[in-house]
Structure formats: C-alpha cells, structure tokens
Amino acid sequence: MGIEKIVIVGGGTAGWMAAAALSRIKAGRNVDITLVESEAIGTVGVGEATIPPFVGFNELLEIDERELLSEIQGTFNLGIQFENWGNRGESYIHPFGAYGYSMGGLSFHQVWKRFKQAGDNRPLQVFNAETMAAYFGKFMRSEDYQKQRDDLPPINYAYHLDAGKYAAFLRKYAERLGVVRQEGKVSDVAVDGESGFVTSVTLESGAQITGDFFIDCSGFRGLLIEQTLKTGYEEWTKWLPCDRAVALPCGRDDGSPPPPFTRAIAHSAGWQWQVPLQNRNGNGHVYCSQFMGDDEAHTILAGNLAGTPQADPNFLRFVTGRRKKFWNKNVVALGLSAGFMEPLESTSIHLINTGIDKLMSLLSLDGITQVQQDTFNRLTEREYIRIRDFLILHYNATQRDDSEFWNYVRTMEIPDTLRQKVDIFKANGQIYREEDELFTESSWTAVMMGQGISMEGNHAMVETFDLEKTRKELDEMEQSIRFLVQNMPGHAEYLAKYCPAKAA
Ligand SMILES: Cc1cc2nc3c(=O)[nH]c(=O)nc-3n(C[C@H](O)[C@H](O)[C@H](O)COP(=O)(O)OP(=O)(O)OC[C@H]3O[C@@H](n4cnc5c(N)ncnc54)[C@H](O)[C@@H]3O)c2cc1C
Known part of the structure; x- marks a missing residue:
C-alpha cells in the first residue's frame, strides 16, 4: 500500500523538525502531511544546547544561518565545559573539534x-x-x-537556541511548503484489526485524521508507539540513575557576554546545565530522586544562577532508556517518544536529526517493508547504545x-x-x-x-x-x-x- 498521507503527532522540536524535513518531499510527490499538536498540553520547553551535526541539518533545509540565529536568540557553541566531574574544583572542555x-x-x-x-x-x-x-x-x-x-x-x-522559538521557526518553514497544522488533543487512536497498523487519530473535537504513515512526536507519553502499539521500553537507570530535572531560565544580571560554550556543573546528586542565549541563560538541574528531593534540587539551582529567574521552576520527570523498537508497524517514534538520555552531551536533538535522516533515506512512498523497519531499528539501537556508554x-x-x-x-x-x-x-x-x-x-x-x-x-x-x-x-x-x-x-x-x- 502506498503512502499518501503522513500524520505527525506532536509539535515540539521533534514534530516540527520532522515536518520541515518531510515537507521537502512534497515537491517531488503529492503526499499530504498533517501535524497535530495541542496548545493545552504544550511542549517540554527545554532543549537548548546542540552539537555540530545540527548545523548541517539546517543547512540541508537551506535555512539561512543568520536569519535562524536572529530568530531563535541563538549563540555559537564550541563545546561543553565540565566542572566538578573528575573531582570537585576541576574542569575541562570537551571541544567540538x-x-x-x-x-x-x-x-x-x-x-x-x-x-x-x-x-x-x-x-x-x-x-x-x-x-x-x-x-x-x-x-x-x-x-x-x-x-x-x-x-x-x-x-x-x-x-545554543531557544527551543520554543526554533519550533516556531520551523513551523513557518513547513507550513510554507504545504504542511497542514491541526490544533487539538488526540483522544483516540484507531488501529486496523488485521495488520495492527494505525489508521487514524481522533481529536477531542471529534475531527478524525486518517493516515498511511504516522510519526509519533508526542513526547514522553509516546501516544502511538507505546500507549497504542505497546512497543515496550528498555530502561537504563542502573547506569544513568538521574530521573528528574528542574529548569529555570534567568537573566545575566551583570551584563556579561554569553560564553561560546555550554557549562555542565556537577553537584552532589546530579549536575546543572547553563546554556547562554543572546538575551538570557537557560539553566536546569538534572538529579537523581533516590538521593535528592525536589526542594533541595531547586535550592541548589536557584543558588547557582547568573541572574534573576525569568519563570517559575519547571519540574520534569524521565526514565532513561529507549523504546524497544523505534519503527513499529506504520509508526516511527522521534524525539522523547523514542527514548531519553539526559542532556549531558546535548544528544537528544541530534537523535531526532539522525532519526529523520534515516527515515528520509529508508522511506519509500510506495509502501512499508519489514527490512526498512529492521534496518531503522538496528541502526538507531546502535546509536543509542554508543551514546549511552559515552554518558555513563x-x-x-x-x-x-x-x-x-x-x-x-x-x-x-x-x-x-x-x-x-x-x-x-x-x-x-x-x-x-x-x-x-x-x-x-x-x-x-x-x-x-x-x-x-x-x-x-x-x-x-x-x-x-x-x-x-x-x-x-x-x-x-x-x-x-x-x-x-x-x-x-x-x-x-x-x-x-x-x-x-x-x-x-
Ligand atoms: C531536562 C531536559 C533538558 C534537555 N536539554 C536538551 C539539550 O540541551 N539539548 C538537546 O538536544 N536536547 C535536550 N533535551 C531533549 C529535548 O528537549 C527534546 O529532545 C526535544 O525538545 C524534543 O521533544 P519532543 O518534541 O519529542 O517532545 P515535546 O516537546 O514534549 O512535544 C510533544 C508534543 O506532542 C504534543 N502532544 C502530546 N500529546 C498530545 C495529544 N494527546 N494530542 C495532541 N498533541 C499531543 C504536545 O502538545 C507537543 O506539541 C532536554 C530534555 C529534558 C527533559
């Protein structure tokens, strides 16, 4: 069965990166691409440090770098400075070259x-x-x-980028190339009784969106890949036990310039990120709930900011690991629905990027084959494991x-x-x-x-x-x-x- 309708569920960084990249195939073949997202649910709202292949992703989309960085409060990033990791008081830079x-x-x-x-x-x-x-x-x-x-x-x-602004930038890009955005909360997912393929999603409004191929970018909840297809999740918490984060953007009150690197500062039960944008710093504290409570984590973060907080603390929970299959039936999971490893080396957006690359090279609009799925899953699993080891x-x-x-x-x-x-x-x-x-x-x-x-x-x-x-x-x-x-x-x-x- 050919693919004529692609449905992307979720409009965070993953959803709009996928929409922007896939919108380029519309020029060659008539395929409908719809993205469903819910303003009421919102996005995870963090994800501000990237690594060099991300520059290539935007180049492939022929996005003008100057325009992009102006829109997303972007700064340049030459590497990550790790502080207090080998021992307290020590630091080193992991450079990108x-x-x-x-x-x-x-x-x-x-x-x-x-x-x-x-x-x-x-x-x-x-x-x-x-x-x-x-x-x-x-x-x-x-x-x-x-x-x-x-x-x-x-x-x-x-x-370094403002994640919300980047998604908004890509939304404009994808809509210009014909991607249709549908606002609404998915309340039901229909599956074909014989093939097990997802056939449609239904919104709370009653609107039904049918599709031949679905991309699950619904975040940690994994609406299609897990809640519907019950794909299963492999946990890696014994090696990467941090399972909480609190995010808190702040100003740079002393007017100091943004450094051209990310900081990763280890604390007693986790670590803090500091990501300099042009107008503010993104900050967060990743910690392990077995050894530290939310209040203490927040106090440590609030005590280590470069300026006045610009929002309420945003508490997040996660389980480190990966989906047992990233492509299951006619659903591919990208972003947080595919798995999660803490942002110590800024690899999450990168994994969205490489997921899209693999999908674009394996996908045939003439139909879905088992070998496509197996290849996608094998390559992605390998990638996750290598990154996991590096983080450990x-x-x-x-x-x-x-x-x-x-x-x-x-x-x-x-x-x-x-x-x-x-x-x-x-x-x-x-x-x-x-x-x-x-x-x-x-x-x-x-x-x-x-x-x-x-x-x-x-x-x-x-x-x-x-x-x-x-x-x-x-x-x-x-x-x-x-x-x-x-x-x-x-x-x-x-x-x-x-x-x-x-x-x-
Ligand atoms: C603490 C933390 C720090 C991070 N820092 C970095 C970093 O520095 N660098 C990096 O590369 N990555 C980082 N990441 C990861 C990065 O944030 C994510 O990879 C990226 O934002 C992609 O998220 P997403 O689009 O998969 O999910 P989300 O942003 O959660 O988006 C999910 C989308 O699905 C929609 N949705 C969900 N359910 C429904 C429904 N029922 N109906 C309709 N729509 C629905 C939501 O509305 C939303 O649009 C970080 C993650 C965390 C948790």
Whole structure:
C-alpha cells in the first residue's frame, strides 16, 4: 500500500523538525502531511544546547544561518565545559573539534604523550582551536578566514537556541511548503484489526485524521508507539540513575557576554546545565530522586544562577532508556517518544536529526517493508547504545566520594562495551570508534583524560617518531591556533554583527 498521507503527532522540536524535513518531499510527490499538536498540553520547553551535526541539518533545509540565529536568540557553541566531574574544583572542555591531527597513523594525543614524557609541558588543550577560543570567549567561523589562510584549522561549532522559538521557526518553514497544522488533543487512536497498523487519530473535537504513515512526536507519553502499539521500553537507570530535572531560565544580571560554550556543573546528586542565549541563560538541574528531593534540587539551582529567574521552576520527570523498537508497524517514534538520555552531551536533538535522516533515506512512498523497519531499528539501537556508554563514562570516571550518589556511580558495574573502550585507552591511548558512532577519538579522549583516566602505556609506533622533526609540527600547530584565536573577535561582538537577536 502506498503512502499518501503522513500524520505527525506532536509539535515540539521533534514534530516540527520532522515536518520541515518531510515537507521537502512534497515537491517531488503529492503526499499530504498533517501535524497535530495541542496548545493545552504544550511542549517540554527545554532543549537548548546542540552539537555540530545540527548545523548541517539546517543547512540541508537551506535555512539561512543568520536569519535562524536572529530568530531563535541563538549563540555559537564550541563545546561543553565540565566542572566538578573528575573531582570537585576541576574542569575541562570537551571541544567540538579535534586535538591536533593524526601523525604517522597515530592519534594526536598518543604523540602528545610521548612529548610529555620527553619533558614538553604543553597541555593537550593548546592544540585544539575550539578549546582555546572558548577559554578566551572568542568566536569566528572557518568561512571568515579559510579563503585567505587555509593553513589555519577549521572551527567546529553548534548553536545554543531557544527551543520554543526554533519550533516556531520551523513551523513557518513547513507550513510554507504545504504542511497542514491541526490544533487539538488526540483522544483516540484507531488501529486496523488485521495488520495492527494505525489508521487514524481522533481529536477531542471529534475531527478524525486518517493516515498511511504516522510519526509519533508526542513526547514522553509516546501516544502511538507505546500507549497504542505497546512497543515496550528498555530502561537504563542502573547506569544513568538521574530521573528528574528542574529548569529555570534567568537573566545575566551583570551584563556579561554569553560564553561560546555550554557549562555542565556537577553537584552532589546530579549536575546543572547553563546554556547562554543572546538575551538570557537557560539553566536546569538534572538529579537523581533516590538521593535528592525536589526542594533541595531547586535550592541548589536557584543558588547557582547568573541572574534573576525569568519563570517559575519547571519540574520534569524521565526514565532513561529507549523504546524497544523505534519503527513499529506504520509508526516511527522521534524525539522523547523514542527514548531519553539526559542532556549531558546535548544528544537528544541530534537523535531526532539522525532519526529523520534515516527515515528520509529508508522511506519509500510506495509502501512499508519489514527490512526498512529492521534496518531503522538496528541502526538507531546502535546509536543509542554508543551514546549511552559515552554518558555513563562521565559518571563512572570520577574520584568523587563526597556523596552517596557519586559513590554509587563511581563503583557501579558498567557495560562491557564501555569497559573495553576504557581498558584499551589505558593500555596505549587507542580509541576504537565503533562503526559510524557519533563521538570521535578526540571526544572520548577529552572526557577520559578530563576525568582522570590516563594512558598508562605508549603505542608501539610512537617510539619510532623523530622527536625533533615532529616538535616543529607541534610548534606550528600551537602557533597557528594561537594566531587564529588572537585574531578572533569576542563572541558577543561577533553575534552583534552577524546575527543580532530580534526583540525577545
Ligand atoms: C531536562 C531536559 C533538558 C534537555 N536539554 C536538551 C539539550 O540541551 N539539548 C538537546 O538536544 N536536547 C535536550 N533535551 C531533549 C529535548 O528537549 C527534546 O529532545 C526535544 O525538545 C524534543 O521533544 P519532543 O518534541 O519529542 O517532545 P515535546 O516537546 O514534549 O512535544 C510533544 C508534543 O506532542 C504534543 N502532544 C502530546 N500529546 C498530545 C495529544 N494527546 N494530542 C495532541 N498533541 C499531543 C504536545 O502538545 C507537543 O506539541 C532536554 C530534555 C529534558 C527533559
């Protein structure tokens, strides 16, 4: 059976990202796309930090970056600063670009370690342009200089955004391309008795919307994928036990400029995010209800803000894990209905993005096949597991023993997949990236070294390096990064020229 009508249930970030991307297929084939959302239910309203592939998502939609950032109070993001994770008082940046470049088939950090052993005291960070720009509060895009100076390293960046404004921006985009928005609360879902396929959703008003293919973007409730199709959920709370968050936006009362990075500040039973937009900071405290109550979590957050709160605290509950199938029958789950991992590495919007990519490449409007579903599910499961392991690393690689929470995560059993990764790194600094996993060698290195896991041995090849010759390369690398950062404008100055925010 061909697909002529696609129905998207939910109009949060996931729903409108899916609508905007799918609206582009309308140009080639006559397919109706309807998005149903309920203002009365609203959206989760958080989700403000992104990672670099998100820039590519918007480019694919041919969205003008300056216009987008102006509309969504956007700022640039060069990485995440983790504070108090390995130990209290320590911090490091997980940058969005690589440390140096690979040399003689070795990763840069393996070569760097050899130099360190030979008495070179330069920290790894000076070989990463994003980290250095972040430390100095500077920013520039590669396009601004690479035509004149292609010897300078590129700058990898993402955005900080106002989630509500981003959804509204995409709504305009998708509606312009013919997506029909239907306001109303879904009160009933009909399923075909034989195939088990969803056939329609009915709104409280009585209006019925039929469809051949459904995208469940209804948030944590999983209206179609779970409440209707009973797909099942695999919990990962034994490894990622945080299950609550409280969000509280605030001003920057001292008028300080927005830093070009996200902050993730560990507390006694979880951590706090700080996301700088042009007009305010997004803040939240993710915590574990087994070790901390709502009042205490709120008090900690309120005591660590850069300015006056701009809303009432928004308390959220979640269960970390994933849907057992992301594509079931004629329903694909995207966003919070597909699963949830805390926003420690800003991966949720990214998973919406890659879900849409996979759907766009696998979907045939001529009908749904089992192999499409199986492929989508296999690839998505793999992606979730790799990200899960990376997040667990942040909790487990710690020396903190100052609370029951940290004692639990420091001593918990971790998945074998992660254990192997850590053991191999310890042996000689090797990072094996599994298939097309999101996080790069530099990402794993940043977190492992940032949180106290060291390379105990050397890679066998490193001994063959001519140190004097290689030192020159290292010096040039460091100097070009220093030159680049010195010549960058401040982040706030760049924003003011490139994409000043429209009035809030
Ligand atoms: C504490 C927290 C912090 C986060 N921070 C980040 C971050 O920094 N970076 C990041 O990438 N991600 C982050 N996320 C995740 C991010 O917020 C979500 O991935 C993103 O907002 C997508 O949400 P959604 O669209 O799936 O769900 P929602 O925003 O909940 O939207 C659900 C939609 O479904 C509609 N709906 C539900 N039921 C019905 C019904 N019966 N009838 C009609 N409509 C219905 C609602 O009206 C709404 O439009 C965070 C999440 C949480 C919980």
